[in-house]
Structures are given as structure tokens and as C-alpha cells.
Amino acid sequence: MSKPYYIHLVTVGISIISNYCRNFAEEDELKILKDDWEVCKRSTPSSRLFMNVYERVKAEPRSMSAELNAMWNYIQEKMVNEVYLYSTDTGRGEFCANQLQKYFYDEIGVRANIVKIGGFGIPSQFEEGLVNLLDKISNKITTLKQNPNNQIYLNATGGFKPENAILYTSAALLKIDNIYYLHEELKKTVQLPLIPITLNPKYMKILKYMNNYEREHGFTPKSQFTQKYGEKNLHHLKTWNLIIEENGRIKLRKWTKTILKYYI
Secondary structure, eight states: OOOOEEEEEEEOOSHHHHHHHHHTOOHHHHHHHTOHHHHHHTOSTTSHHHHHHHHHHHHOHHHHOHHHHHHHHHHHTTOOSEEEEEEESSHHHHHHHHHHHHHIIIIIOOEEEEEEETTSSSGGGHHHHHHHHHHHHHHHHHHHTTSTTEEEEEEOOSSOHHHHHHHHHHHHHHTOSEEEEEETTTTEEEEEOOOOOOOOHHHHHHHHHHHHHHHHHSSEEHHHHHHHHHHHHHHHHHHTTSEEEETTEEEEOHHHHHHHHHOO
């Protein structure tokens, strides 16, 4: 039997910048680190500021990075073979992802792949960012599960709370091996129970029908939907935030379309 190959999918927050600003930054560095564009320009090892921050990460990885702190037991137990870092499309996100990528390669000897998620840089596009994250995570999980030796762990410590909710749902639907995060109050890594999540086959059949119909016509007329499936099913799917109704037109939400591509 082949040895398991441990892959960690990691959402990247800005704890590295926050901790550096709180404990180590000089006044001129603080000004830069509060400006997303200026941070973006200094997000590579050629920048003195980048290396100043990295030296602190290297010296104190657990106190500087929430992501590394959450993973520390897995790192110590040699249960990290490859990492995917999911970063927002912001200067701070890029800076922190590059810090982590360098640490994994230099200090642990592990390849870390950065995946930039579009849609988080502009507040009005936040929902789009969540859909993009769901799509990329689901696609990666589906691909990695094709190799039975892969053990897929999801580190949901970094990022926004809505991101973590999306990730938990995706992980449960696609049946990954483990999801964990650093508990803020307990200051320890907590493994979340992966409660089986599924949809009643009746509703899945409706959603698949709508998905196919939308491909041809762009939407499903409400009158056609209710004639075929009834007002009760319409109410349930709207309540569960799987569909939207606008001006007599029924459409799948973007995240519903996304998960339908990968749902097993």
C-alpha cells in the first residue's frame, strides 16, 4: 500500500502583516503596510520590507502566522507534502501568500502553490469572490481526489468568515479528509466534524433541470417552474438560497451552478 500524500488547501489572511505591524514595524513601514498598493509593490524577496517581515516569520512562525500556527502539528508530524495557498486579489493578500510560499520552501522543503482569487479587491464584488473561491477549491478537491493516495486537508484559519463557511460546505459536499482551523479563544487547532451534507434527490433533479434549461434559454419562467414543480418547491429552493426570482424569471444562484459542476 502506498504512503499517503498529504495536501493542505490553505486560505490566506493577513495575520502576518497584522502581527508585524503590532509588534515590530517602524513608523515608515507602518505607512507602507497600511497602503494596499504600496504593499503590493513590495510583495517579493527583492524588497527590504518583505525580507524584514520574512525574518520575523522565520524566527517566530507560530506567533507571526495564524496559518502556520494552525498547521504546526501537521508540520511536526511530517504530514504536509504539498500546499495550495488561496489568496485574495489584494496587495496584502499577495504579500502574505508570498511570505508563506517562501517559508514552506525554505524552511520545510515543501512546494506551496499560490492561487489568487479574484473578486475580493472591490467590496461590491465580494459575492463574486466567494463564488470564485468555491469554484477553485471545488475544482482542486475534485482533481486531487482522483489519486487515492492523496489525503486532502483544508486549513480554514485565514481569510474572512464567509470564506470559511463556503469552504466548509464545499469540503462536506465533496467529502475531503479533514478540515481544521486555529480557535481564537482556545489558541489551539480544532478539527471540525465533517457532517454529511446532501440534497434530497428530488431537489437535485430540479436544479439539474434548471441548469440545463438555463443553458439554452438563460432562465426558467416562473409559470413554467410552478406548473412543473409547484409553489412549495419554489419556496424551499428560494429559502435555501439556491435560486433567485426576478420579474417572473427563476435562475440558479452562481454558487449553485458552481457546486453542481463538482457535486458527486
